[in-house]
Amino acid sequence: MAASELNSISVPQGQPFDTQHPPDKKLMDTCVHCGFCLSTCPSYRVIGKETDSPRGRIYMMHDISVGKAALSETTVQHFDSCLGCLACVTTCPSGVEYDKLIAAMRPQIERHYPRSPYEQMLRKLIFSIFPYPQRLRMLLRPLWVYQKLGMQGWVRRSPLFKQLMPKTLAAMESVLPPLSAEAFQDRLPEIVPAQGEKRYRVGMILGCVQRIFLPEVNDATVRVLTANGCEVAIPKGQGCCAALSHHQGQEEQAKIMAPRYDRSI
Ligand code: SF4
Ligand code: SF4
Incomplete structure (x- = not known):
């Protein structure tokens, strides 16, 4: 679906969501x-509010779907705080499909909630950099300098910086891991042979962000797989699997990226 078509989807009168895959009320009702x-x-666990829990979010989806609450800053912030980790799905004894609910909720928010100009800019920046490892790598040099000159430690210790930095930037900075030389280029070969007898052939996804910020995780995965008799195939030029875009409601970007990724593996 083209951007113009997505933008033209309108909310039926008196309805909070448009008809493009709204959150399913039957799924909401399975929550006991x-x-x-x-x-x-x-x-x-971090925020400590019911509204930032799976149960609270399902309540809010329900209230929005029946018109008791609106898509507003007050409600949207609690959907934004969901990490999409889906730990709640495996814990739920009633089998509530929260994954489907949040996946349906986010595009509705993107289409019908007007974000502030700052948020729009930040999100645009994230979605135009993070799913593209080569673009992300262009950011590495200044970040490398920032870490090597000891500025990171200074910023993290400075209460003034914590106060002055926008909250989202401060949060991103706080999870920036130490950069290694491997971050600057993919080093794993296209085929890594099994140790000993080959029992399986496994395709591996490097991950747009993981290959740069946590390459040791990919190295360890390869070691474990090959030690267990797997030949590991790592196709060159694999792009983004579209998870970031999909889980953040960027439907159009996800639809473009997912088939490309499919062809690269
Ligand atoms: S996906 Fe993760 S962060 Fe979101 S509600 Fe479930 S457990 Fe919480
Ligand atoms: S565990 Fe399942 S049924 Fe219970 S509150 Fe959470 S989502 Fe609802």
Whole structure:
């Protein structure tokens, strides 16, 4: 579906969502509000509010779908705080398909909630850099200098910086891992032979962000697979699997990226 078509999807009068895959009320109704999922939800554990838990978000989706609440800054922030880790799905004894609910909710938010200009700019930047490893690598040099000159430690210790930095930037900075030389280029070969007798052939996804910020995780994965008799195939030129875009409601970008990725593996 083209951008113009997506933008032209309108909300039927008196309805909170448009007809393009809205969250399914039947799925919402499977939640019995037992709260088992709360202890496994990282956003609830950090923020500590019901509205930042799976149960609270399902409540809000329900209230929005029946017109008791609106898509507003107050409600949207609680959907934004969901990491999409889906720990709640495996914990839920009632089998609530929260994954489908949040996947349906996010594109509705993107289409019908007007974000502030700052948020729009930040999101545009994220979606035009993070799914593209080569673009992300262009950012590495200044980040490398930032870390090597000891500025990172200074910024992290400075209470003034913490106050002055926009919250989202401060959050991103706080999870920036130490950069290694491997971050600057993919080093794993296209085929890594099995150790000993070959029992399986396995395709490996490097991950747009993981290959740059956590390459040791990919190295360890290859070691474990090959030690267990797997030949590991790592296709060159693999792009983004579209997960980032899909899980953030960027439907159009996801639809373009997913088939390309499919062809590269
Ligand atoms: S999502 Fe599942 S675990 Fe969480 S409150 Fe609903 S029924 Fe209980
Ligand atoms: S997917 Fe969202 S609601 Fe579920 S456990 Fe993760 S952060 Fe919590």
